[in-house]
Amino acid sequence: MNQPGPVFNILVHHVELSPSLSGLDIGYESGNWRNDQLAEFVMDWLPEFALPLQECEKIGHYNAVSFIRRAARIVYETEKFSKRGEFGELFLHIAMRQIFNSLPAISKIYYKSANNDTVKGFDAVHVVPMQDGLELWIGEAKFYSDINAAIHDVVNELTIHTQIDYLRTEFTLITNKIDEKFPHYEVLKNLMDPRTSLDEIFKRACIPVLLTYNSEVINKYNRNDGDYIEDFRKEILSNYKKFSESKLPENIHIHLFLFPIKEKERLIEALDARLKKWQQI
Numbered sequence: 001m002n003q004p005g006p007v008f009n010i011l012v013h014h015v016e017l018s019p020s021l022s023g024l025d026i027g028y029e030s031g032n033w034r035n036d037q038l039a040e041f042v043m044d045w046l047p048e049f050a051l052p053l054q055e056c057e058k059i060g061h062y063n064a065v066s067f068i069r070r071a072a073r074i075v076y077e078t079e080k081f082s083k084r085g086e087f088g089e090l091f092l093h094i095a096m097r098q099i100f101n102s103l104p105a106i107s108k109i110y111y112k113s114a115n116n117d118t119v120k121g122f123d124a125v126h127v128v129p130m131q132d133g134l135e136l137w138i139g140e141a142k143f144y145s146d147i148n149a150a151i152h153d154v155v156n157e158l159t160i161h162t163q164i165d166y167l168r169t170e171f172t173l174i175t176n177k178i179d180e181k182f183p184h185y186e187v188l189k190n191l192m193d194p195r196t197s198l199d200e201i202f203k204r205a206c207i208p209v210l211l212t213y214n215s216e217v218i219n220k221y222n223r224n225d226g227d228y229i230e231d232f233r234k235e236i237l238s239n240y241k242k243f244s245e246s247k248l249p250e251n252i253h254i255h256l257f258l259f260p261i262k263e264k265e266r267l268i269e270a271l272d273a274r275l276k277k278w279q280q281i
């Protein structure tokens with residue numbers, strides 16, 4: 001499955017840790033954090049984030065604009081999109097695809113729009129093909145300005161979302177929405193079958209977590225020099241420590257994506273402007 005160009009610079013990446021960790025960066029241009037450029041880059045990812053597989057397969061050079069326009073409208077059809085975290089879900093989608101070459105199994109935001117209601121549960125459902133089989137990646141995203149609040153809220157959700165009854169209900173909902181033409185449909189369906197022990201599922205599962213926050217380091221610098229990179233890494237590891245020392249679910253792999261930003265409200269404004277522009281094209 002082809003994907004758009006990369007968005008993030010990966011300045012921190014530790015798969016050997018538990019939880020594992022990636023620190024995402026967008027960098028500076030002409031002395032400014034690349035707020036507007038980020039908003040522009042992520043628009044390329046809108047169709048595969050917001051549309052089901054059967055629609056994405058129809059995208060070509062002759063109709064790409066119309067599909068991006070449709071995807072932008074779907075984002076706006078969810079209530080209070082700028083406050084409910086859809087942008088965080090988009091960043092999570094891109095990070096998983098760019099760094100781990102994951103494949104989206106379903107588009108959660110598409111069903112939010114289609115049902116005219118919030119679809120509860122995990123914010124992303126992807127798979128990652130490995131040499132020894134398929135991994136299920138079911139993700140959580142928090143598009144926040146305060147890292148401490150983001151960690152607190154996501155840890156609470158992780159506790160709820162890994163309860164047996166919750167997972168069984170979520171797996172049923174996911175299975176009912178997977179396109180039968182999805183390349184790994186049968187394997188994924190069997191993995192989430194009620195007859196499959198959760199112990200076996202957890203061996204083949206990962207919960208990717210993406211957290212944004214207004215960063216002191218991002219606001220301190222205006223270029224990607226050695227001092228910036230060193231301080232960036234220190235801040236990432238400091239916030240990773242807070243997360244990893246929280247009461248996290250046991251017996252399941254978690255991968256933490258930390259994405260420090262300059263100012264959440266300004267980034268929302270830039271994303272909002274791009275979405276409105278694409279709606280009107």
